Amino acid sequence: MREGNVVLAQPRGFCAGVRRAIGIVERALDLHGAPVYVRKEIVHNHYIVSELEKRGAVFVDSEEEVPQGAVCVFSAHGVSPGVRSAAASRQLEVIDATCPLVSKVHQEAVRFARDGRTILLVGHEGHEEVEGVLGEAPDRIVVIETEDDVQRLGLPNDTPVAVLTQTTLSFDETERVVEALRARFTDLITPGDDICYASQNRQNAVKDLARDNELVLIVGSGNSSNSLRMVEVARDHGAAAHLVPDEQHLEAAWLKGVSSVGISAGASAPEILVDGLVARLAELGLDHVELQRGIAEDVVFSMPGRLADPLTGRVPQTPLAGEVSPAPGGAR
Ligand code: SF4
Numbered sequence: 537m538r539e540g541n542v543v544l545a546q547p548r549g550f551c552a553g554v555r556r557a558i559g560i561v562e563r564a565l566d567l568h569g570a571p572v573y574v575r576k577e578i579v580h581n582h583y584i585v586s587e588l589e590k591r592g593a594v595f596v597d598s599e600e601e602v603p604q605g606a607v608c609v610f611s612a613h614g615v616s617p618g619v620r621s622a623a624a625s626r627q628l629e630v631i632d633a634t635c636p637l638v639s640k641v642h643q644e645a646v647r648f649a650r651d652g653r654t655i656l657l658v659g660h661e662g663h664e665e666v667e668g669v670l671g672e673a674p675d676r677i678v679v680i681e682t683e684d685d686v687q688r689l690g691l692p693n694d695t696p697v698a699v700l701t702q703t704t705l706s707f708d709e710t711e712r713v714v715e716a717l718r719a720r721f722t723d724l725i726t727p728g729d730d731i732c733y734a735s736q737n738r739q740n741a742v743k744d745l746a747r748d749n750e751l752v753l754i755v756g757s758g759n760s761s762n763s764l765r766m767v768e769v770a771r772d773h774g775a776a777a778h779l780v781p782d783e784q785h786l787e788a789a790w791l792k793g794v795s796s797v798g799i800s801a802g803a804s805a806p807e808i809l810v811d812g813l814v815a816r817l818a819e820l821g822l823d824h825v826e827l828q829r830g831i832a833e834d835v836v837f838s839m840p841g842r843l844a845d846p847l848t849g850r851v852p853q854t855p856l857a858g859e860v861s862p863a864p865g866g867a868r
Pocket residue numbers: 551552553554612635636637638703704732733734735762803
């Protein structure tokens with residue numbers, strides 16, 4: 537057996553918005569009992585969704601699928617005002633797990649639309665977060681993804697514009713798009729800090745991993761935007777990199793000639809999946825594990841007041857450990 541190093545990124549895995557969203561579904565199940573309906577995947581991770589399903593969460597694509605008057609959680613990615621009013625007309629008991637940093641982008645969209653600006657939203661068309669923000673002012677928002685899209689915009693250069701971004705984009709790539717917009721529009725404003733702290737911290741840690749290791753593995757699901765961006769960032773900084781939903785997706789061929797592997801995890805990926813990957817790598821001879829020197833995050837978002845204990849009136853804390861509680865009999 538050969539020897540090799542594994543370096544674990546710091547920080548990695550769950551962010552404050554994901555911990556809060558998972559905690560909200562768990563708390564809703566405790567308070568109301570099963571089923572609790574959740575519109576869309578609460579966070580983009582298949583393991584989390586399946587563990588919550590075992591506990592009685594029912595994931596649906598649309599609020600229209602939720603029975604009249606039932607409890608319905610909105611996912612961390614946010615929803616448009618149209619979804620809110622459709623839920624209200626079905627008398628759903630809504631519990632909103634939208635990440636506060638996504639809600640902030642919604643508020644900015646409303647403000648800039650009210651000011652009469654055209655909003656250029658940098659993000660991925662069709663992503664739930666983008667759909668939600670778009671719904672705040674559909675007539676005033678244009679979604680763009682790349683520098684090429686900037687050139688294709690059919691707007692006069694003196695149009696008053698405001699630039700917003702999806703929270704989980706690549707920081708460096710988005711900077712290039714925003715620079716292209718600044719070069720093109722004469723009346724442009726941007727809050728400039730929409731890419732959230734968790735995405736930025738994980739991307740910065742991955743840049744260091746990519747410099748120091750031949751291979752970088754990012755634990756995350758294929759529909760997780762921030763995980764996919766972390767793979768791109770690793771590749772941009774010189775490492776071979778792959779997205780690994782769990783250890784079963786590790787391909788031995790990737791390790792050929794590799795003596796050091798960096799591992800990180802997207803903001804929606806639980807640590808249990810990282811543990812599984814580390815154990816698999818140890819079986820393959822990469823059994824010396826180090827922790828990257830990096831920043832410690834201490835961001836915590838409070839839980840909605842409507843989840844307060846009916847007897848004591850106390851609102852529960854967002855779980856700090858950052859793990860979904862395994863379903864009875866479903867631990868792995
Ligand atoms: S990745 Fe950022 S925006 Fe998304 S839930 Fe986490 S903290 Fe919120």
